[in-house]
Amino acid sequence: MTVIFVHGVPDTRRLWDPLIATLGQGDCRALSLPGFGTMPPAGFDGHMNAYADWVIAQIEAIGQPVDIVGHDWGGLLTLRVAHLRPDLISSWAVLNASLYPNLKWHRLARLWQSRWKGELAMMLLRGDRARKLLQRAGMPSALIETELPHINTHMKRSILRLYRSAIDIGPDWGTDLSGLPARGMVIAAESDPFVPQRVCETLCKATGAPLRVNPGGHWAVYEEPQAFSATLQAHWGQ
Numbered sequence: 591m592t593v594i595f596v597h598g599v600p601d602t603r604r605l606w607d608p609l610i611a612t613l614g615q616g617d618c619r620a621l622s623l624p625g626f627g628t629m630p631p632a633g634f635d636g637h638m639n640a641y642a643d644w645v646i647a648q649i650e651a652i653g654q655p656v657d658i659v660g661h662d663w664g665g666l667l668t669l670r671v672a673h674l675r676p677d678l679i680s681s682w683a684v685l686n687a688s689l690y691p692n693l694k695w696h697r698l699a700r701l702w703q704s705r706w707k708g709e710l711a712m713m714l715l716r717g718d719r720a721r722k723l724l725q726r727a728g729m730p731s732a733l734i735e736t737e738l739p740h741i742n743t744h745m746k747r748s749i750l751r752l753y754r755s756a757i758d759i760g761p762d763w764g765t766d767l768s769g770l771p772a773r774g775m776v777i778a779a780e781s782d783p784f785v786p787q788r789v790c791e792t793l794c795k796a797t798g799a800p801l802r803v804n805p806g807g808h809w810a811v812y813e814e815p816q817a818f819s820a821t822l823q824a825h826w827g828q
Contacts, residue, residue: 591616591617591655591656591657591680591826592616592617592618592619592652592654592656592657593613593616593617593618593619593656593657593658593659593826594619594621594645594648594649594652594656594657594658594659595609595610595618595619595620595621595658595659595660595661595664596621596623596645596658596659596660596661596664596665596667596668597620597621597622597623597626597661597662597663597664598660598661598662598663598664598665598686598687599626599662599663599749599752599753600626600724600737600741600745600749601626601661601662601733601737602622602626602627602737602740603620603621603622603627604620604627604733604736604737604740605620605661605733605737605809605811605812606618606620606811607620608811608812608815609811609812609815609818609819609822611815612815612816612818612819613819613822613823621645621648623641623644623663623664623748624636624641624644624748625744625745625747625748626740626745626748627740627745629744630744630748635751636747636748636751636752636755637751637752637755638666638667638670638752638755638756638759638763639755641667641752642667642670642671642674645667645671646671646674646675646678649671649675649678649679650678655677655678655679655680656678656679656680657679657680657681657682657683657826658671658672658679658681658682658683659682659683659684659685659822660682660683660684660685660687661685661686661687661811662685662686662687662784662785662808663687663752664687665684665685665686665687665688665689666687666689666756666759666763668682668683668684668687669682669684669687669689669763669767669770669793670763672770672771672774673763673766673767673768673769673770676769676770676771679771680771680773681771681773681774681775681825681826682770682771682773682774682775683774683775683776683777683822683825684774684775684776684777684793684799685777685811685818686777686778686779686782686784686785686808686809686810686811687785687790688776688785688789688790688792688793689759689760689763689764689767689793690760690764690789690792690793690796691760691761691764691765692760692761693759693760693764693789694760695753695756695757696783696784698727698784699753702749702750702753702754703753703754703757708750708753708754709750712746712749712750715741715746716741720738720741721734721738724737724738727783727784727808728781728783728807728808728809729808729809730809730812730813732812733809733812764796767793767796767797770797770799772798773825774797774798774799775799775800775802775821775822775825776790776793776794776797776799776800776801776802777790777801777802777803777804777818777821778790778801778802778803778804779803779804779805779806779807779808779810780803780804780805780806781805781806781807782807782808782810783807783808784808785808787801787803802821804817804818804821805817
């Protein structure tokens with residue numbers, strides 16, 4: 591079975607390197623979302639629906655159902671894809687993400703969604719200032735140094751377009767989560783400042799998926815790949 595990994599923001603596919611190395615087997619594919627470590631394809635408008643359609647196209651190209659794992663924004667895309675095309679999904683797992691009708695974005699997301707303020711924030715997101723911001727958010731130092739070179743003009747534009755398309759993602763995507771494949775899982779972190787455990791519990795109630803809580807913060811999957819590997823392998827073995 592092919593496993594598809596979908597990263598979040600402001601990450602790239604490199605987020606998954608430690609976990610994939612720990613899994614050490616199988617067909618594991620970490621996607622590079624357009625604009626996040628790669629150039630967006632011609633005509634790609636950066637809307638959240640365009641990203642969902644793009645992920646669907648990547649899975650369709652594989653030609654068989656996949657296990658899909660998404661972190662942060664990748665988790666939101668995982669839920670949307672599993673809702674729209676359950677025929678493509680054997681199982682799904684969402685890490686450090688939640689979706690529900692009255693979803694309230696965190697402070698940094700609201701800043702990026704604000705005209706002019708978002709552009710100013712992106713102008714300042716560079717060098718040591720970016721490094722310090724990511725450190726305060728809890729991103730591991732090794733991941734910061736891996737991702738910083740990719741937080742360029744293309745990624746910054748992609749972040750603004752994505753978040754501004756998703757101001758109403760709660761009612762737009764979170765109202766109807768019916769039809770998700772039964773083999774789902776939600777994984778929260780004990781100390782996530784962006785997606786607290788209680789909102790992950792809300793997603794579990796809506797979907798019937800079990801909740802697993804692992805130690806660490808928002809990027810715990812990068813810091814503790816062994817724990818997440820064990821959790822996911824148990825999930826896939828069900």
